[in-house]
Amino acid sequence: MKVLGILGSHRRDGVTAKLVDAVLQGVDPANKTEIIYLEDYDFKPDTYERKDPVLDELEGKLLESDVWIIAAPTYWRSLAGKMKDFFDCLRQRLVRFDKQGETHPDRFKNKHYLSITDCYTGTFENWVTGVTDQSLRTIDQVMSAAGVIKVNEIVMTNTWGIQELPAAKKSECLKRGQQLSSVQKRDDSTVKRYIQLFFMVAIMALAAMGIQVGLGLFPKTHFWLSYSSFVVIFFALLAGILHFATYVKHRRK
Ligand SMILES: Cc1cc2nc3c(=O)[nH]c(=O)nc-3n(C[C@H](O)[C@H](O)[C@H](O)COP(=O)(O)O)c2cc1C
Known part of the structure; x- marks a missing residue:
């Protein structure tokens, strides 16, 4: 190189x-x-x-x-x-x-x-x-x-x-x-990292919302729709803010 x-x-x-x-x-x-x-x-x-x-x-x-x-x-x-x-x-x-x-x-x-x-x-x-x-x-x-x-x-x-x-x-x-x-190695793993992030969000959201349902703090009706829409929206926001913080926003010091 x-x-x-x-x-x-x-x-x-x-x-x-x-x-x-x-x-x-x-x-x-x-x-x-x-x-x-x-x-x-x-x-x-x-x-x-x-x-x-x-x-x-x-x-x-x-x-x-x-x-x-x-x-x-x-x-x-x-x-x-x-x-x-x-x-x-x-x-x-x-x-x-x-x-x-x-x-x-x-x-x-x-x-x-x-x-x-x-x-x-x-x-x-x-x-x-x-x-x-x-x-x-x-x-x-x-x-x-x-x-x-x-x-x-x-x-x-x-x-x-x-x-x-x-x-x-x-x-x-x-x-x-x-x-x-x-x-070079880092480029190859960027997509892999976002996929990992998606599964982390999905697992943590399932655990958190499952506990809420268990405690009676979250309605059981439409659980999977609420869960999947939450995962997708939360992942999109998190990925967006990570991209902004690590790539778009410039250093100033
Ligand atoms: C023509 C010129 C314009 C500059 N304009 C700015 C400026 O707008 N803001 C600032 O903070 N420094 C400004 N500076 C300072 C330079 O950014 C600073 O000195 C820089 O560290 C120079 O790098 P060098 O040592 O490689 O020449 C200017 C310097 C020159 C020569």
Whole structure:
């Protein structure tokens, strides 16, 4: 497996670079790693007459990697421009267009990514106002269009004057790096986990409602209809909130 760090910051050795470095340090040494600094690449959009050779090179690196670490600071409450420009220039290659101009995942489908962003804003203010949300959302939108699967995200706040990563943030990055080696295995078990969750809900609801009937707190008429509708509705709500908490809602610290 190969893990590719893509750094889209103004600073080659800034906070964002340190976060990527720490994640890569955590990656199992049996895997290959590489980091590219987008400022080193003078890419331009493809034209009808000419495909951009710098984009060719970058596209090759993306294709040969299994996991991408997409790391860019939050500038003006949004994704840093160099990373956004990279996504914009790469659009024609990231997705396939049908006859109606709709986009579809193409050659990058089922690769994985971890997103990283950071900002000066304090943890509490970011938690309340979501300064870093738009940066993460932009990354997610592009990756989702390309069919690339999200593994996790890392957010660092309070970056003003930071020279070294705080110990807790460094260990979070190392842990995320270690987890990258098992991303393929985790995808395969997601459906299995939801099926397990359904049966857990069904068994617990049967036990709870059975006890209620035994205690005379629940009517016996239409028991199975009440029971099955409760299981289905409760499972749908629980699965929805779990999906929101683990995938949709962005980290803010
Ligand atoms: C052009 C620019 C715009 C920025 N805008 C914001 C912002 O809107 N909110 C914020 O909290 N920090 C903002 N920052 C601070 C950066 O997000 C912060 O310094 C980040 O940690 C820089 O990462 P780096 O060390 O990799 O360059 C901005 C920095 C720059 C250079």
